[in-house]
Amino acid sequence: MADRTDAYAAALFAVAVAEDALDRVEEELFRVARTIEGNDELRSTLTDEVVPVDRRQGIVEDLLGDRAHHVTTALVSFIVGVGRSRQLPAIIDKLVERAAEERSEVVAEVRTAIPLDNDLRERLGQALSTATGKQVSVKAVVDESVLGGVVAQVGDTIIDGTVRHRLNQLRAAL
Amino acid sequence: MTGAGTLLAVAKNPILPEMKEVLWFLLAFFILLVVMWKKAVPGVRKAMNERAEKIRDNLEEAEQVRNEAQEVLKQYKRQLADARDESNRIIEEARETAENLRRDMLQRAETQVAELRERSREEIKAAQERATSELQSRVGTMAIELAEKVVEQSLNRDANLRLIERYIEQVGSRS
Numbered sequence: 139m140a141d142r143t144d145a146y147a148a149a150l151f152a153v154a155v156a157e158d159a160l161d162r163v164e165e166e167l168f169r170v171a172r173t174i175e176g177n178d179e180l181r182s183t184l185t186d187e188v189v190p191v192d193r194r195q196g197i198v199e200d201l202l203g204d205r206a207h208h209v210t211t212a213l214v215s216f217i218v219g220v221g222r223s224r225q226l227p228a229i230i231d232k233l234v235e236r237a238a239e240e241r242s243e244v245v246a247e248v249r250t251a252i253p254l255d256n257d258l259r260e261r262l263g264q265a266l267s268t269a270t271g272k273q274v275s276v277k278a279v280v281d282e283s284v285l286g287g288v289v290a291q292v293g294d295t296i297i298d299g300t301v302r303h304r305l306n307q308l309r310a311a312l
Numbered sequence: 313m314t315g316a317g318t319l320l321a322v323a324k325n326p327i328l329p330e331m332k333e334v335l336w337f338l339l340a341f342f343i344l345l346v347v348m349w350k351k352a353v354p355g356v357r358k359a360m361n362e363r364a365e366k367i368r369d370n371l372e373e374a375e376q377v378r379n380e381a382q383e384v385l386k387q388y389k390r391q392l393a394d395a396r397d398e399s400n401r402i403i404e405e406a407r408e409t410a411e412n413l414r415r416d417m418l419q420r421a422e423t424q425v426a427e428l429r430e431r432s433r434e435e436i437k438a439a440q441e442r443a444t445s446e447l448q449s450r451v452g453t454m455a456i457e458l459a460e461k462v463v464e465q466s467l468n469r470d471a472n473l474r475l476i477e478r479y480i481e482q483v484g485s486r487s
Contacts, residue, residue: 252472262476265484285460286467287475290483299479301463305456312452 143225147232150213154233157209164237165277166210170202171230172279184223194218234277243275246292249300251285254278266290269297 154163174181180201184194195215202211217226231245238245246266248254254262259276266274270292285301329337467475 250472250476251467252469252476254476258473258476258480261480261484265480269483269486285463286472288479297483299475299482301467301475305460305463308459309452309456312448312455 142222143228143232146217146222146225146229147236150217150229150233151236153213154209154237159207159209160237162207163210163213164234166202166206167213167230168234168277169279170206170210170214171227175227176281181223184218184226187221191219191221194223234275238275241273241275243273244270244292245277246270246274246290247277247279248288248290249279249281249284250288251280251282253280262288262290266292266297270295 150167151160154160157163174184180197183189183197186194195218198215198218199211202214214226217223217229222229234245246263248259248262248266254276259278263274263276266276272292274292283302285305287300287303289296289298289300289303291297
């Protein structure tokens, strides 16, 4: 299964590079993956074998439409069309890792309760690079469940400075 | 003279035997006596001796039987005494066994009561600890939930940005 995920990720990566839209496509696919992970209804619809494939692809095109690069829409639609919707987040994560490796970077998935502007993302990336000793590519996710602060995952390392984490620690202590 | 006169007077009595008859009678009596003395007396004496011997044998036999009977009686009494001693010993052993059993049962019962009491005490203590822990947990949960609500309401964009800035500062200072 890992080999197949790698193969699909490599294929998507090659298409994005060929279309000269890797940065944007990578960013958009990352958001698509996090959206699917955070939305049970969307995930179950896209993975429901009973719903016809073209109907599921239609849902993808309706959701992304003009808001995403046409390559992003096409790639997601392709994955849904070949019946790999369930592996879509894993394939996208592989693609993001591969893109980061191409830039000699590692991916840092950063979750915050509010959207980050470019300045914050840049400084966050520098701080994480300093902390991990690797060049970091920040992938930001807005997750209100963290309440406040930041949690960053770089590979297997998690640096959690969220209010949710503090509250959980407090709950465990009590 | 007086005696002769009486004898004559008697002879003349028709009831009395004649002198001659008396003499014959006396003669026959002595002859019979001698014959009896010579012939019958030894047999009778022998029979009496045999009888006496037999009686003596019987007496000795009776004595022997009596001695044997006494010996048997002694033996029986001795056995009876032994049996009585044995029964007394068995009774004493049974009494001691019963006493030991009673003591053991009492001790076991006391141990069980002590264990039960200790277990009850531990269960009560555990229940108290559980209740306290549950109460603490509930109070903690309520406090956390309250804190979450307070934080959600008070964490506006500026506060969130300050938290992110502090995170960047802290993470950046690691190496």
